[in-house]
Amino acid sequence: MQTAAAIKNNEMPDALLNQSGEALGVAQVTADHTPTYWVAAKDLHQVMRGLKPQFPMLYDLFGIDERHRTQRPGQPAADFSVVYHLLSFTDKGDIRIKVALIEPGSVPTLVDLWPAANWYEREAWDMFGIIFDGHPNLRRILLPPLWEGHALRKEHPARATEMEPFAMSEELLDAEQEALLFKPEEWGMARESDETEFMFLNLGPNHPSVHGVFRIALQLDGEVVVDAVPDIGYHHRGAEKMGERQTWHSYIPYTDRIDYLGGVMNNLPYVMAIEQMAGIEVPDRAKVIRIMLSELFRISSHLVFYGTFAQDVGQMSPVFYMFADRERLFGIIEAITGGRMHPAWFRIGGVAQDLPVGWDRMVREFIDAMPARLDHYDKMAMQNSILKQRTVGIGKYNTREAIEWGVTGPGLRATGMEWDLRKARPYGGYDQFDFEVPTAQGGDCYDRAVVRIEEIRQSLKIIRQCVDNMPEGPYKSEHRLTTPPPKDRTLQDIETLIHHFLNVSWGPVIPAGESACMVEATKGLNSYHLVSDGGTTSYRTRIRTPSFPHLQMIPLISRGLMIPDLIAIIASIDFVMADVDR
């Protein structure tokens, strides 16, 4: 294991050295081995500018309340820290920069370097009250506009029972309604130009095509979108805060509900991050089962996308066919896990159960039948000339813009960038599989759909390899922190019985440390950054979801288009609001 001293200054990237060669950063060891450096707030901007050429994507930005944390050896004193996770698309890997804050302090904004920083910094302000100097519009993003306090601070109550009973009085209702009114001036928008008076249309939060509770305030000239302001937070359930109350084990079902179309695929980064911290090695059979289930859910999610995409451009029928297929898929998932949309089936150290007898026959039937059906859908939807007219060339962005705005997953690959985490940095056993990374060149709505549909075929290929080569052996690890632990000897010796009892009642105690784990989820890169303070619960659970930055990009790609184009763009992004708001 690396120690902080072992990371020498000369291993530091040049950007972290000043002109005289002195280090600007203090290294920190993390369980995921991502190089992590503490930087002073005053040096942050310079360091980031230096890092950007090598690490072009601002992958994540979030705060940590450090005030109650006991085990942070070698780390600078801090009330709060701001964590910046930068991603490189080369073999350089990632880098993490942290800034320590003593109240009342502030950090410089990075909006001028990465436009994607805008929403992330607003979120950090919303949740921790961290001030970003120079931010263009530092206002609440997830919590309601009149919320008091900053929800992820440790002193903020985590449940309703810790507060006075809530009552919505007439005055409060009026005030909340008033606060929700869209005021164009707050966003630097004019109400009229020299030629025309603009119409401001409130698209959502309840609208048939915004896929959940999502509001976009549109500045319209006729039907042409002059500008748009996406407004999120209507689906915010405090998933990150709940992570600080639930045990490591009992939080797993909450992860299912983040990208609620992704099912167990959400469990994967969470349990893998814990396994990294605990040093658990997962047996092969569990790995392959996990991959198979994840890919089944990828297909399920992409089928929902496919159907609703066609529906949103006005084609009525495809969605019914795709939902029928999804139903067949849920039949398999139900037989294996007992659940359908939210099986919560992965466990720390493996999966919940072994595969049932006859599972392979069901899976085989599905993957044999699916390619022909996909061909059929292709004829019905993707080759339809009206659908093409509606989506080709609409909502275009190029690779550079995608990276600037934090776009990952099919949205990135549709711009021609062949980068899939499963190939670039295989995790959880993906290096053992043979599949291709589909790409498209145009980066428009149509191409995003093309990439996803091809991904369904690739997932089928992966699943076939899982069925053909399912290894024998245990479905969970023998490690003592596996939860629930293997039970075969619990009734014979007291040690295993005690472990079982403690891990199930209190929950496992995960060693102190930090770890983040990333997966190529259905909609892009999804990761969990977990901080353990050596207890039975997480000290900080950060969920980085792909949909969040994708929505931030909507104004950029919809300006100058019409309302129907905006609907096509929304459909092609493929988001769920729970994945945005958490």
Next chain:
Amino acid sequence: MSVGATIVFSLVLLLAIVGGAAVLTWFERRLLGIWQDRYGPNRLGPFGILQVLADMLKLLTKHDWVPPFSDKVVFIFAPTAIVVAMMLGFAVVPFSPELYILDINIGLLFFLGMTSLAVYSVLLGGLASNNKYALLGGLRSAAQMVSYEVFMGLSLMGVVMLTGSFSLRDIVEAQRDGWYCIPQALGLYVFIIAGIAESHRLPFDLPEAEHELTAGFHTEYGGMKFTMFMLGEYCGLILLSCMITTLFFGGWLGPVLPPIVWFCLKTFFFICFFILLRAAIPRPRYDQLMSLGWKVMLPLTLINLVATGAIALWMQGA
């Protein structure tokens, strides 16, 4: 027919159309269901047909709400206009050699006039609602209907030229030697497309466009007033099918079976065709629909008109 018989027939026809439109709501859902791998309403009564009654009861007992911010008189008037206009349109349809209400020498123009009146309903409904979505829907419908009105009329002129009359009975009689769907194929094509645009059904339901404008022009409508819009739309669908049958497919003409049966069969076929169209095709964008109209449909119509005129003249000369 005597005056008494005409009155009786009118009443019967009125009931048949309203009843037909009501049953059509159920029939459409069942048919769509079959095509889309699902059931559709199948619980109430045999094959679920009593769903029609249940829906009617529900709509009748809904709160009859007029938004306080709307233009109330126009808001209430708008949905009635479409039903009245569509019903009147049926007056000139010859269902069989004996069954018709009016045989006027401007029958075809009367039909066109009535469908044009129906446009006001959508337009006024959209404007009177004083709602942004409804306004956008109203605007779209104004543009769409005005453009498609032009070809709809022009596409039928070929038929008129061949027959030499605007009377729908004459047009049917003139098809004894062959249906106009062959010589007037272009006209038929344009008429079908313009007809869907006029009755604003998917794929040309842009004034409504639920995925974009929630419910478009009738966003603020509920209960009976909403029902009127729907009734108007389904009446329009039946009327359109009747007209296609009359103008291009020989109306009541056909062997063995009685004329009225032939007429109903043909009309039914086109109703199914329109429902299938709804199930199959996505919705073009508003400006694409406009450019399709002016850049493709209008030239096609004009070519058809000129060619038909030339052939008619040539045949007269010969």
